[in-house]
Amino acid sequence: MNTEIPQDLPSYFHAHPEHFEFRSSPMKKVYLVLAVVFLILVIFPDWLPLPTWLVRTLGVVGVLYAAVKAYLDGHLYDKQTNSKIVQVAHKKFNSAYTTEETLLASLANDDFATLAQTPSLNNQPLQMYIFENVEGKTFYLLLMKYFSPSDFRGISPVKIVSGAAYEQNKELIRSINGF
Structure with missing residues (x-):
């Protein structure tokens, strides 16, 4: 797993031009x-x-x-597979039912069921963004947090799910969606 914690997923993609490019x-x-x-x-x-x-x-x-x-x-493309990367989900986790530590542990341990089952609620500080490369069979997940109205950034390394893990968890990961 990548240990870099980006500001957001588009920043992560732009920081890796050897793998991703923006095409108009x-x-x-x-x-x-x-x-x-x-x-x-x-x-x-x-x-x-x-x-x-x-x-x-x-x-x-x-x-x-x-x-x-x-x-x-314009769209973001994976250079290796020459395929488009799109945002497929965005979930705002209900803070009354979960903690930052629980969500970080679930993401690190590939516990996508917990992420999908945690209730969502609008205007919450902990949010999950999920982008997918369907043709390249890859998900990119990032847990983000509002620290203040002007400070919203990632709090986890980008979780990349591909290969057999993609096939095994694709419906579960797509179900991680909320407000």
């Missing part, structure tokens, strides 16, 4: 061109035979939509 899709360029077209309509609304306020409103909405889509476009 070809649609990113299309969204950027659309954003420019809508921006031109905001600046020059008289080009369309519609009321100026309508053209500008549509232009602003179009710029915002296209810019956000372009910014969010």
